[in-house]
Amino acid sequence: MTPDFPIGPVLSALDVGGIGLFAATGAVAAARAKQTLVTFAFFALATGAGGGTVRDLLIGAPVFWVADSRPLIACLVIALFVWITPAKLWRGKALDWLDAIGMAAYAVFGAAKALSFGVPPLAAVLMGIFTACLGGIIRDILAGEPSIILRPELYVTAAALAAALFVGLTLLGVMLPIAAGLSALAGFTLRALAIWKGLALPTYRGG
Amino acid sequence: MTPDFPIGPVLSALDVGGIGLFAATGAVAAARAKQTLVTFAFFALATGAGGGTVRDLLIGAPVFWVADSRPLIACLVIALFVWITPAKLWRGKALDWLDAIGMAAYAVFGAAKALSFGVPPLAAVLMGIFTACLGGIIRDILAGEPSIILRPELYVTAAALAAALFVGLTLLGVMLPIAAGLSALAGFTLRALAIWKGLALPTYRGG
Amino acid sequence: MTPDFPIGPVLSALDVGGIGLFAATGAVAAARAKQTLVTFAFFALATGAGGGTVRDLLIGAPVFWVADSRPLIACLVIALFVWITPAKLWRGKALDWLDAIGMAAYAVFGAAKALSFGVPPLAAVLMGIFTACLGGIIRDILAGEPSIILRPELYVTAAALAAALFVGLTLLGVMLPIAAGLSALAGFTLRALAIWKGLALPTYRGG
Numbered sequence: 184m185t186p187d188f189p190i191g192p193v194l195s196a197l198d199v200g201g202i203g204l205f206a207a208t209g210a211v212a213a214a215r216a217k218q219t220l221v222t223f224a225f226f227a228l229a230t231g232a233g234g235g236t237v238r239d240l241l242i243g244a245p246v247f248w249v250a251d252s253r254p255l256i257a258c259l260v261i262a263l264f265v266w267i268t269p270a271k272l273w274r275g276k277a278l279d280w281l282d283a284i285g286m287a288a289y290a291v292f293g294a295a296k297a298l299s300f301g302v303p304p305l306a307a308v309l310m311g312i313f314t315a316c317l318g319g320i321i322r323d324i325l326a327g328e329p330s331i332i333l334r335p336e337l338y339v340t341a342a343a344l345a346a347a348l349f350v351g352l353t354l355l356g357v358m359l360p361i362a363a364g365l366s367a368l369a370g371f372t373l374r375a376l377a378i379w380k381g382l383a384l385p386t387y388r389g390g
Numbered sequence: 391m392t393p394d395f396p397i398g399p400v401l402s403a404l405d406v407g408g409i410g411l412f413a414a415t416g417a418v419a420a421a422r423a424k425q426t427l428v429t430f431a432f433f434a435l436a437t438g439a440g441g442g443t444v445r446d447l448l449i450g451a452p453v454f455w456v457a458d459s460r461p462l463i464a465c466l467v468i469a470l471f472v473w474i475t476p477a478k479l480w481r482g483k484a485l486d487w488l489d490a491i492g493m494a495a496y497a498v499f500g501a502a503k504a505l506s507f508g509v510p511p512l513a514a515v516l517m518g519i520f521t522a523c524l525g526g527i528i529r530d531i532l533a534g535e536p537s538i539i540l541r542p543e544l545y546v547t548a549a550a551l552a553a554a555l556f557v558g559l560t561l562l563g564v565m566l567p568i569a570a571g572l573s574a575l576a577g578f579t580l581r582a583l584a585i586w587k588g589l590a591l592p593t594y595r596g597g
Numbered sequence: 598m599t600p601d602f603p604i605g606p607v608l609s610a611l612d613v614g615g616i617g618l619f620a621a622t623g624a625v626a627a628a629r630a631k632q633t634l635v636t637f638a639f640f641a642l643a644t645g646a647g648g649g650t651v652r653d654l655l656i657g658a659p660v661f662w663v664a665d666s667r668p669l670i671a672c673l674v675i676a677l678f679v680w681i682t683p684a685k686l687w688r689g690k691a692l693d694w695l696d697a698i699g700m701a702a703y704a705v706f707g708a709a710k711a712l713s714f715g716v717p718p719l720a721a722v723l724m725g726i727f728t729a730c731l732g733g734i735i736r737d738i739l740a741g742e743p744s745i746i747l748r749p750e751l752y753v754t755a756a757a758l759a760a761a762l763f764v765g766l767t768l769l770g771v772m773l774p775i776a777a778g779l780s781a782l783a784g785f786t787l788r789a790l791a792i793w794k795g796l797a798l799p800t801y802r803g804g
Binding site: 213214216217218219220221222223225228236245246248250251252255256266269270324325326327386 | 653654655656657716717718719720723738744746747749753754757797798799800801802804
Binding site: 240241242243267302303304305306309324330332333335339340343383384385386388389 | 420421423424425426427428429430432434435447452453455456457462463473476477516529532534
């Protein structure tokens with residue numbers, strides 16, 4: 184498949200934001216696990232590029248970091264940055280907020296890239312969710328921590344909101360930069376409520 | 391690669407059966423883990439579509455649910471159905487039997503799709519095994535349960551029997567619906583003996 | 598993408614060595630976990646072919662064992678061989694040394710195959726690391742053992758040395774067999790020091 188419409192500057196910014204912020208959360212997970220610099224780099228790459236890699240494989244696009252090495256360099260620089268900066272910078276909720284911005288940005292960008300390759304709406308929403316959530320799931324599995332997917336706290340739901348809203352607004356003919364900005368903001372807001380107020384989905388109670 | 395022969399109605403039925411039954415086992419795993427509705431949907435999709443997705447990536451086919459959203463809709467409907475029905479419906483061995491039918495159906499369909507893309511016999515058998523087993527392995531890893539692949543109980547072996555028998559019969563010129571039906575029945579029967587009688591392979595005892 | 602230069606006999610030997618040695622380490626992991634012969638075969642395939650499969654998917658090459666069944670047959674024969682030989686053959690450090698040779702060979706071959714498909718240098722180094730390390734990571738996850746990626750002992754670093762040296766020497770115009778031999782030797786030597794002397798990277802100590 185080839186792109187049906189070009190990815191504009193707003194979407195490119197969301198892409199760079201998603202990669203960089205997720206790479207930082209991966210490197211911090213390596214720091215918490217008292218790992219080596221090589222593991223920092225590995226975690227940064229897997230978390231920053233993992234979701235987008237799966238998306239590209241699924242939609243039949245060339246994997247974004249294979250032909251263009253800049254995302255790789257960004258992940259490596261960020262891993263080194265986390266390694267040399269004071270650990271207290273990366274403690275507490277600061278990381279959750281970086282992750283929230285990365286998640287909202289990546290959900291919209293993933294859905295937009297899928298649409299640009301001619302993927303139908305429902306699958307495009309799913310690609311947005313994958314792009315936003317798989318990097319973090321890979322990070323949690325690598326670090327041996329319980330995955331976000333198993334916690335009732337709103338996370339995947341926020342990614343789904345951002346991706347679905349973007350696809351819906353685009354189908355309605357809203358201009359790309361407006362649709363992208365609104366959708367990322369909506370997804371981030373929902374996730375922010377989850378971090379701030381502990382907003383969560385109800386869990387299964389039998390029936 | 392492009393298909394060498396069309397997938398007929400018998401194989402399509404096996405495909406739909408595999409997706410739907412595995413999606414149900416994924417949703418039930420989410421219910422057992424007291425998860426949210428979003429996690430139900432995620433588990434249903436990963437279990438129902440996971441094996442076939444890996445198969446399509448490996449044989450270079452377009453991933454089956456990207457261009458056609460019906461398998462996605464089916465997984466989401468099944469996740470909702472498991473969420474709203476009484477939990478006692480899904481307890482005990484009932485699920486093992488659904489899983490057994492899904493496994494046998496998917497082993498044959500996976501091997502048939504690989505053959506239809508010109509994959510040689512041994513790799514086609516492996517594609518049948520992957521299609522049948524990977525969804526369940528992904529489900530077990532996500533839910534934090536010990537994977538079927540680590541238990542001596544016959545499971546992968548039953549999938550291998552179904553896939554190998556189908557490839558062998560097809561090479562011998564047996565008509566597709568007959569080869570598919572016989573092979574799925576053989577794989578299901580072997581798995582049924584494992585569930586019913588505890589039939590298992592011998593484990594390694596040193597040497 | 599299509600290959601830019603042919604893979605010569607030295608690289609083919611590295612490829613066969615990587616598959617076979619990793620398949621053996623996978624089968625031995627199955628033996629340690631007291632598994633069945635079917636699980637031996639599954640572990641041998643996943644460990645022997647896992648890294649190369651991910652590499653081929655990422656660079657857009659046809660997956661190497663789908664069109665050519667010989668790697669599959671090799672993995673199955675090796676699984677059977679480990680099953681029938683005395684367990685004491687496979688105890689202790691012997692396995693670490695086989696794994697070290699496989700790792701060095703596969704790091705160079707993976708980078709070379711990526712270069713031959715027109716992948717730029719940094720991404721080609723990463724493909725070498727993936728080819729060398731992912732099979733072992735998959736084996737450890739399947740067997741429920743802590744992954745090599747989480748231990749400070751030099752492993753990924755040795756693969757990175759081999760892959761980066763090969764890509765560097767090739768860019769400098771060194772002949773393929775010489776570049777491949779030197780790089781594999783350097784990677785193996787670094788890994789040997791890690792096995793023999795416990796050579797490890799420093800871990801994160803806060804900052």
